[in-house]
Amino acid sequence: VFSPEEAAKEIQKGDILVTKMTNPDWVPYMRLAGAIVTDEGGMTCHAAIVSRELGIPCIVGAREATKLMKSGETYTVDARSGVIYEGRVEELVKPAEEERAAAAVAVAQAPVVTGTKIYVNISIPDVAEKIAKETQADGVGLLRAEHLMLSVGKHPRLLIEEGGEQKMIDAFAEGIRQVAQAFYPKPVVYRFLDFKPDEFLSLPGGEKYEKEAGHVGPNPLIGYRGAFRYIKEPDIFRLECRAIKKVREEYGLKNVWVMVPFVRRVEEFVQAKKIMEEEGLKQGPDFKVWIMVEVPSTVLLIDKFVEAGIDGVSFGTNDLTMLILGIDRDDAAVQEIYDERNLAVRRAISHVIRVCKKHGVTTSVCGQAPSNYPEMVEFFIREGATSISVNPDKVIETRNLVASIERKLMLEELANLRKRLDNLERGRRPEDGSLDWAPELD
Structure with missing residues (x-):
């Protein structure tokens, strides 16, 4: 089809x-x-x-x-x-009962304790309760908003034109509530709407407010999207803010935080945060504001974003890899050289984590890299990321992997400490060598 x-x-x-x-x-x-x-x-x-x-x-x-x-x-x-x-x-078609039994065994085991938080990525609120029970994740590192827009069934600009603002607020609030309640009191990081202009053309109003409005450019992945849209169309962004406020205040689910996607300039973040504050969403101990790190300019200006007041960052390795390597991530013809493990990508991530650690800013990752490559999990742990968010099918596996990596790092630290103590002890020995081991006894 x-x-x-x-x-x-x-x-x-x-x-x-x-x-x-x-x-x-x-x-x-x-x-x-x-x-x-x-x-x-x-x-x-x-x-x-x-x-x-x-x-x-x-x-x-x-x-x-x-x-x-x-x-x-x-x-x-x-x-x-x-x-x-x-x-x-037949040998490839597993009965559904076997799959369910395997999942039940995994859930029955007590979750492994890790220093690094293991979060889960969620797109569809209906499956949140099931995912929360099966994965026992430490929270939601990425709650995507795009599918909430689909549940409304119309382009947001058309809704506003028809006076249906409350319909969008209520629909978004209900979807966010489902997820926040399923994981309460664990944090749920809601990523504000980041639909590309070509993704909702089939919605009523899509053709008029995207194509006819001139928003659909030659490459929507780097076009009219992310934080830039919030500044250009603040009335739509305000509806999302009101939905978040409703979940936090009316439903009492204070575990909902927010994340601003595809931020190109510091000014965009500052203006978006100002709109949030005008809608009653003020940063505090129980309300954190993160940004996605997906654009090279965000990497180079991370110190300025810290100064602007971010509470945390989450690496969107999908777009970050695309933009650092200059590869369209949806183009099958160049997939063989699309690789999140590329040294240029890792250097960018390492720089951001170092700056954030220095200033006490949380660092996470919600792109596909940790789900696809176990070695990237070790890279993030060694660099000092505070959490890792993966697909639902990878949470338990990633938690076990992180636990083993953390144990390995502790053993390495103990070995280094022993080495330093040995060097210190040698420095205290008499210079005449009277305490050295007799060679003839070796």
């Missing part, structure tokens, strides 16, 4: 969804799918991220799946190896 409208007519529960690329409009149909296959995209594209949260097998960047796979035929999708088989391959 090639559009959400076509999917609405054709897809049935358990079908394999085969399309070119997904965006937030596809989520209702992705939830019905037994597996997902896309022609385009890489490991950090929409389909890859959401399918992991939903626990659905997914293969992205297949290039010609829409041409080769036929409606009505039976296929087996092996997402672990990236292979699609014609027909049903």
Whole structure:
């Protein structure tokens, strides 16, 4: 299928969804799918991220799946190896009961204690309670807002034009409440709306307020998005702020913090924070304001952002890698050189963490790097990140990995301490060598 409208007519529960690329409009149909296959995209594209949260097998960047796979035929999708088989391959089709039993065993174990907080990324509020119980995560390091916008069903500018501001406030507040309540009193970091102008064209009002308004540029990933939109359209941003205030004050869920995405300039953060304060959201011990570190300018100006009053940062390694390496993360043709482990990316992250540690600013990561590469988990721990936020299917695995890394670091510190003590002790020995071991006894 090639559009959400076509999917609405054709897809049935358990079908394999085969399309070119997904965006937030596809989520209702992705939830019905037994597996997902896309022609385009890489490991950090929409389909890859959401399918992991939903626990659905997914293969992205297949290039010609829409041409080769036929409606009505039976296929087996092996997402672990990236292979699609014609027909049903029994040894690859695990009964759902086995999967549930394995999850139950994992949950029954007491969570491993780590010094580093292990958070979880969430897009869909409906699954928050299930994720909270199954993962026992220390909180939510990234609550995406884009799917809340879909639940409203209209472009926010059209809602305002029709006088439906309260509808958006209530819908967002309800979604945030579901997540905050499921994880209470653990923190939930809500990322303000960061939809790219091409992602909601299918919503009523999308064509008028995005395409006709001139917001859809040649590359939406680096276009009209993030904090810049809040400054240009503060009335929409204020509706989100009011939803947050409603959750915190009316529902009493003070564990909701906020995060400003795709911040290019310090001025954008300062203006966004000013709007928050005007809407009654003031920084304090129980209300933290973070920013996403996704743009090289944020890396280079991190000291200025600290001065501007950020409480924390979270690395969006997907976009940060794209912009440092100059690679479109959704372009399958260049995925072989898209790598969050690149030295340039690691140097940028290391610099930000060092500056933040010096000033007592929290550092986290919510991009896909820790979920995809265990060695990046060790990198973040060694650099001193205070938390790591991963996909739901990686929380338990990451917690165990972090615990082992922290133990290794403690042993290394003990070895270094012993070495320093030995050197100090040697420095106190008599210079005549009277206490040295006799060579003939070696």
